[in-house]
Amino acid sequence: MSTALNGIRVIDMTHNQAGPACGQILGFLGADVIKLEEPTGGDVARRNMADDKGDSLFFLLLNANKRSLTLNLKADEGKTLFKRLMEEADVLIENFAPGALDRLGLGYEVLRDVNPGLIYATIKGFGTYGPHADYKSFEPIAQAMGGAMSVTGEPDGPPTYLWPSIGDSGTGMHLVIGILAALQQRHGTGRGQHVEVSMQDAVVNLCRVSLRDHQRLGHAMPRTGNQLGRNVPGTIYPCHPGGPNDYVFIFAQPQMWLAFLEVLGLPALAEDGRFATLEARWENRVALDAIISEWTALRDKQGVMAAMGAAGVPCGAVQDTGEVLDDPHLKAREMIVDLDYGQRGTYQTVGCPIKLSASPAEITRPPELGEHTDDVLRDILQIDAGEVARLRRENVI
Numbered sequence: 001m002s003t004a005l006n007g008i009r010v011i012d013m014t015h016n017q018a019g020p021a022c023g024q025i026l027g028f029l030g031a032d033v034i035k036l037e038e039p040t041g042g043d044v045a046r047r048n049m050a051d052d053k054g055d056s057l058f059f060l061l062l063n064a065n066k067r068s069l070t071l072n073l074k075a076d077e078g079k080t081l082f083k084r085l086m087e088e089a090d091v092l093i094e095n096f097a098p099g100a101l102d103r104l105g106l107g108y109e110v111l112r113d114v115n116p117g118l119i120y121a122t123i124k125g126f127g128t129y130g131p132h133a134d135y136k137s138f139e140p141i142a143q144a145m146g147g148a149m150s151v152t153g154e155p156d157g158p159p160t161y162l163w164p165s166i167g168d169s170g171t172g173m174h175l176v177i178g179i180l181a182a183l184q185q186r187h188g189t190g191r192g193q194h195v196e197v198s199m200q201d202a203v204v205n206l207c208r209v210s211l212r213d214h215q216r217l218g219h220a221m222p223r224t225g226n227q228l229g230r231n232v233p234g235t236i237y238p239c240h241p242g243g244p245n246d247y248v249f250i251f252a253q254p255q256m257w258l259a260f261l262e263v264l265g266l267p268a269l270a271e272d273g274r275f276a277t278l279e280a281r282w283e284n285r286v287a288l289d290a291i292i293s294e295w296t297a298l299r300d301k302q303g304v305m306a307a308m309g310a311a312g313v314p315c316g317a318v319q320d321t322g323e324v325l326d327d328p329h330l331k332a333r334e335m336i337v338d339l340d341y342g343q344r345g346t347y348q349t350v351g352c353p354i355k356l357s358a359s360p361a362e363i364t365r366p367p368e369l370g371e372h373t374d375d376v377l378r379d380i381l382q383i384d385a386g387e388v389a390r391l392r393r394e395n396v397i
Contacts (some may be wrong), residue, residue, distance in 0.1 A: 003030020004359045008183065009380075010091040011036055012066060015043045017139075017165060018123045018199065019095035020062035021172030026091070026179065027065030028352035028361040034376055035063060035367060036082075039070040039397060042369040053344040060341055060366050061349055068367035069376045070397050073104055077396045081381065082106065086114045088380050090192075091179055095123035098134050108194045118192040119182045121175055127198035137199050142167030146203025151210045154225045171202040232281040233260070236318065237293050239301040247318040248296060248304045254278050259311045264295050339365045373397050 005026060012023035013036040020035075020043070027033040037043055043059060050056040071085075072078040083106075086092065092111065094101055101107050108120045122128065125137020126145075140161050143149050148167075153160030178195040186192055204211070210221045226249070228234040233250040240246065252260040261267050269275055269291070274284040281288055296304050301317035308315030319327065325348050330336045337351045352361035377383040377397070391397045 001359060004356055005029045005031035008032065008090045009088060010034065010093065011085060011089045012093045013037075014093050014095045014123070016045050016048075016095075017062055017168035018171045019093050019175075020045065021169040022121070022123070022175040022179070023066060023093055024062055024064055025173065025176045025352070025354070028363065029354065029356075030359060030361075031091075033066040034372070035066045035068045036085075037068060037070050037369060039072055039370065039395065042068070042070070046369065054342055055344075055366070055368075057347065060339075060344075060347065063366040064339065064349065065361075065364050066367055067372035067376065068370055069373050070370035071373075072396050073106065075394075075396050077391070077394075079105065081377075081391075081396070083111070083114050084381055085376075086111050086118060089115065089118060090183065091119040091121060093121045093123075093175070093179075097136060098124060098128065112192070112194075116191050117186060119179055119186070119195060120192065121179050121182075121195040123171055123175055123197055123199070125199050127196060127201065132200075137167075139165055139167040139199075142171070142199035142203045145200045147207040147210060148203050151207070151221045151223060153223045155223050157223065159223070166206050167199045167203050170206055171197050171199045174202045174205065230282045231278070232285045232288050233292055235289065237289070237296040237304075239296050239304055239317075240299055242297070245318050245320040245323075246301055248301045248308075248315050249318065250292070250296075250304075250308060250313065250315045252313045256311075256313050260308075260313050263307050263311045263313065264292070266291070266295075334361075334363075337363050339363065341365050342368065370397070 008026070008031040010023060010026050010031045010033045012019065012033050014020050014023060023033050023035065035043070041047065043063070045059040045062065046055045048056050048058045071082060073082055108122075111118055111120060124133070125142065126132035126135050137145075140149075143162060143166065144159070146167070148162055149159035152162055174197045175195065178197060182193050182195050213221050226235045228251060231251060231253065233252050236247040236249050238247055250260075258267070258270055261269050273280065275281045275288055299307075305315045305317045317323075324330065325336055327336065333355075334351045335353065336348055338346050339349055340346050349363070351363050354361070374385070374388055377388050377391075378385070383391075388397070
């Protein structure tokens with residue numbers, strides 16, 4: 001079966017999370033993603049919290065569906081091979097520190113001349129222009145500067161860091177969109193372009209609703225904990241047996257109010273003046289939340305979710321990480337999949353969230369460091385085995 005990005009060659013020279021997340025999605029969609037790494041250690045993520053089973057689970061999580069080529073870009077011959085590879089590439093992805101590739105003589109202006117059709121995709125903390133362009137960034141920096149931390153946490157608590165990687169993986173997903181748009185435009189123009197996503201920009205885009213509310217209300221958005229707007233029920237409620245994640249989030253919109261009360265077995269509350277309107281429920285939310293909590297606390301969270309779901313009331317069990325990995329729904333959708341990787345053996349990882357009916361993603365294991373170097377040099381650059389051996393002896397690859 002043909003894949004959506006069949007025939008597209010991507011050179012992924014990124015590290016850690018944001019860039020590799022982008023390259024992995026392109027690989028899931030069928031592109032030939034070649035992960036370019038330096039020969040002596042490769043992507044630093046290979047060693048991030050690594051154990052005696054080899055490459056870390058962090059690396060494996062972000063680098064499925066790729067091949068690995070090692071190349072020393074500090075060697076003149078390595079730069080020459082890199083430029084030859086760019087002649088055969090459709091996309092280059094990089095997330096080095098500001099100016100790093102320019103200092104190597106491999107910036108966009110240089111590679112654009114090597115291959116006018118190249119899509120040169122860049123991730124930076126603050127982008128390549130603007131007052132903060134020279135600043136480095138990591139996930140929490142992007143969250144802080146993009147507004148996410150200021151609206152996260154309890155009302156009387158400090159700004160709070162989000163564990164979901166909206167600055168890293170969120171940026172990678174935005175870059176995928178930019179790359180696909182640039183590839184589409186190239187069909188008409190024949191020319192590539194520079195695609196850029198900054199981590200701060202990506203977080204700002206994901207925080208757009210809070211920015212709208214600032215404009216609507218005229219002041220900085222406060223932290224509201226788990227309360228979603230002025231809707232009740234619209235927060236988390238405790239469940240049996242009372243463990244740290246034994247909660248559900250219930251959000252019953254006004255048109256669902258009667259169905260919600262039927263699930264609780266309390267239809268008479270529809271006649272209670274304290275709860276007759278959306279505004280009344282908000283004004284009396286302490287009392288109403290107590291009634292709801294009394295009901296949920298007697299039931300397990302999956303049972304509450306099933307009862308609410310059957311009645312058409314949005315409700316989600318608060319699943320811990322182990323429950324997510326074991327979730328039968330996610331497994332049925334191939335969002336949690338098993339792969340085999342060398343001495344680590346079988347491990348669980350996250351599959352492709354994009355479902356294409358004509359070209360479903362096939363998830364393949366990540367590459368060992370340099371595993372495909374010989375294949376890439378032979379098949380793409382037409383370098384014979386003897387020359388490959390020489391390049392390896394001279395530490396070019």
